[in-house]
Amino acid sequence: MPDNPTTKHARIRSLEEYHEAYRRSVENPEQFWAEVAEPFTWRRKWSKVLDSDMAAGRNEWFQGARLNITENCLDRHLASRANKLAIIYEPNDPKTRHLRLTYRELHQEVCKFANVLHNNGVEKGDRVCIYMPMIPQLAIAVLACARIGAVHSVIFAGFSATAIADRVNDAQATVVLTADGLNRGAKQIPVKRVVDEALETCPGVRRVIVVEHLGWPVHMHEGRDVWYHEEAEDVPKTCPAEEMDAEDPLFILYTSGSTGKPKGVVHSTAGYMVWADYTFRNVFQIEENDIYWCTADIGWVTGHSYLLYGPLLAGSTSLMFEGIPTYPDAGRFWEVIDKHSVSIFYTAPTAIRSLMAAPLDNVLSYSLDSLRVLGSVGEPINEEAWYWYYQHVGKERCPVVDTWWQTETGGIMISAMAGITPSKPTHAGLPMPGVQPVLLTQEGKEIEGNDEEGYLAIKHSWPGIIRTTYGDHERAVQTYFAPYKGYYFTGDGARRDENGLYRIIGRVDDVINVSGHRFGTAEIENAINQNQNVVESAVVAFPHDVKGQGIYAYVICRPAAATKDKAHIEASIIETIVAQIGKIAKPDKIQIVSGLPKTRSGKIMRRILRKVAEGEISNLGDTTTLLDPAVVDEIIEGRK
Structure with a gap:
């Protein structure tokens, strides 16, 4: 990728380079990650690369460094990519016109939204909950929070009022960002009304900023609710980026716990940035002219890392889709790929299997000639779906990367690198540089050699590792670090084949003993x-x-x-x-x-x-x- 400020140490281009990078990342992780992090925009460099105590769940990366992640997503690209497309927005209704934002336009919109947040009392460290449809303003709002140092917590626009209230109250959020409503396929969801119901039990919220998306009439709570378009009328298109410490929280993202109370997974600024960028470039083998499409909602970690932050950090073009794969028919994904010449497509096995059930003509009606890499995320992809995806979507010429990772890992941990490292159906593949997976017995003893299976754990820190669970660090320790002292316990079982490729075989509590x-x-x-x-x-x-x-x-x-x-x-x-x-x-x-x-x-x-x-x-x-x-x-x- 020419003119890219982080290409030098970040991009692996052969299997030999992978093995060399992996060796260096294990033998001297601090030097390895210092080299990877060097080309980013830093206000101040770090004094120490890593300070980690896995048993205590304490992991600090790039100690003492100062930065703002949006300067790395936006500002540093303006010199060479100001007119390059940053985001393509494809709406729910194919008859509605799509929208394109260049890096310059996105930078201006983020600064405007950041100024609106400032004007409504949002300060560094405040928690802001976002409950919006998959529209450009959602991406802009997330980046605007990061711009001013507010901690964003995106809630999928589809959760119930009760689920919203639980998350808003746990995060102690004072501001909520939302929209009037959304269309998801043929469904209409009154987003603002759901937020109003949730906030009946959220006394800490003092401001709701509402984006006008569909023009629906909504109730505006006097003294609390304001329209974004009115607030943004006269604000400047520039906003200085707040200087953040490397370990300042960037976002909280809630995951369903085994108990009723959701866990607020916290990711920090610098480590998450370096990890999202590095994994994005290498797994998908990004090139300068790629049109990249991750179908995930930003309400999930996949949308955070591989729709928004990863692509923008790499200076790529990211497609954002409001709809669903089967509306208005089961050919919608393929129609969008042809329409925008998508070259990299990243989706979930659930979506693939639902489209497999539709007549094959829904796929065969489209050329899909622009595709060069296919990706899978969310769960292990079964063999039949893998082959269907490879044969009918990728036309047997696109490598499939089956990525394994978790909300808590911040980014991809085990995966093939497209066309570089081995790919095998039902197997995630080899670990990313910096990831040291081990298989453990139930008692916690490491299982050596290949052609073995056990409990999957990680025995060394990596930049994207979870920092804590919001407001309850002991919960993070007990869930991830206490089960096997000195390891991050994934909760998954895995098998290592004869060539060292990893296959995820399900949650440990999903292992059946017959x-x-x-x-x-x-x-x-x-x-x-x-x-x-x-x-x-x-x-x-x-x-x-x-x-x-x-x-x-x-x-x-x-x-x-x-x-x-x-x-x-x-x-x-x-x-x-x-x-x-x-x-x-x-x-x-x-x-x-x-x-x-x-x-x-x-x-x-x-x-x-x-x-x-x-x-x-x-x-x-x-x-x-x-x-x-x-x-x-x-x-x-x-x-x-």
Whole structure:
């Protein structure tokens, strides 16, 4: 990439370079990351690269450094990329005109929004919650908070009022940014009305700034609510960037905990910046003229790291999509790729599987010639979906990067680098430089060698590591650092193949022990999903008198299977599993369902499925934050 200020140490271009970079990152991590971080814009350089005590959950990177992340996302690009597209916005309705913002225009809009925040009393360190549709103002608002040193906490615009209130109160936010409403596919969601309901139990909020998106009439609470367009009328298009300490919090992002209380994952400024940039460049092998599209909502960490911060730090063009993959039809993704000549496409296996269920003509109707890299994120991608994606979307010429990481890791940890390092279906691949994964026994002993499996942990700090859980550091310690002292515990099980490639086999609490044989839920699901009748499946354990644990499979069938006998379909699924894994992995129960309980980010809530399988349907917890809460009632009724 010419004229890029962070190319020198950041870009790996061959397998040999990968191995050399990985070696240096393990042997001398401080020197390695100092070299990677050197070309960024710093107000003051660091006095120490790393100060870490993993057992205490304390990880500080680039100690003493001063910077502002938006100067690295925007200002430093103005000399050579002022007229380059920074963001392309594709609206929900394909008949609505798309919008393009250059780096100069984005810089001006961010400064305007930052000045509006200043004028409404937002100061450095304040927490600002953002509940907006996927529109340019969402990206602008996030960057505006970072510009003035406010800590942003984006809440997916689809969460219930209760879920919003929990997050606003936990973050002690004083300001909320929102919009009048949104369209998601054919659905209309009254965003402002949901915020109003949430704030009935949020006494700490003193200001709500409302973006006019659809022109819907909304109730404006006198003394609290203001329109953004009115506040922005006469503000300057320049705003000095607040100088931040390397370890100052950049954002809080809430994840669902195993308890009802969400965890506020905190990421800091400098380490997160370096990690997001480094992983983005290398995993996707970014070139100067790429049009890059991550389909995630900014309400999730994928949207933070790989729709917004990563691409802008690298000076890339990032496409932002308001809609859903099946509206107005199942060809929408492919239509958008052709329309904007997208070269890198990053989406979730859930989306891929939903599109696999549609007629293939929805894909074949488009050329997709601009594509050169495909990516997958959110969960391990099953083999059938991997091949469908590779063959029909990538035309067998685009490498597929199956990325493994978590909200808590800040960015990609294990993945192929497109066209550089080995890629294998159902396997994430090799660790990124700086990531030292280990497999542990249940007792915490490291498992040496290849062709092994165990609990996945990371034994050295990396720049993007979680700093704390907001307001409760002990919770972070107990969740991530206490289970195995000296390690970050991922909560996932993994297998290392004969060549050292890692395969994620599901959450540790999703490992099923059948008569002493351990099966990852992902492994069984991968086998089920290869059956010709199946679109998607979810597998959980339930108590079994003989085996200890039995296997309960929830299965979504293809529309064409609707005419087939249920017993025939179940027998066919069992035959597929036996062929793929063996008789020991046969499900004890198979329930055919129309949908699965998923979070808004597309993750299957196996906790709910386990309770249903066990017959404990009286204590399922809050289901209002699910994508479709009604599907739970249907599953319960089907089990009866």
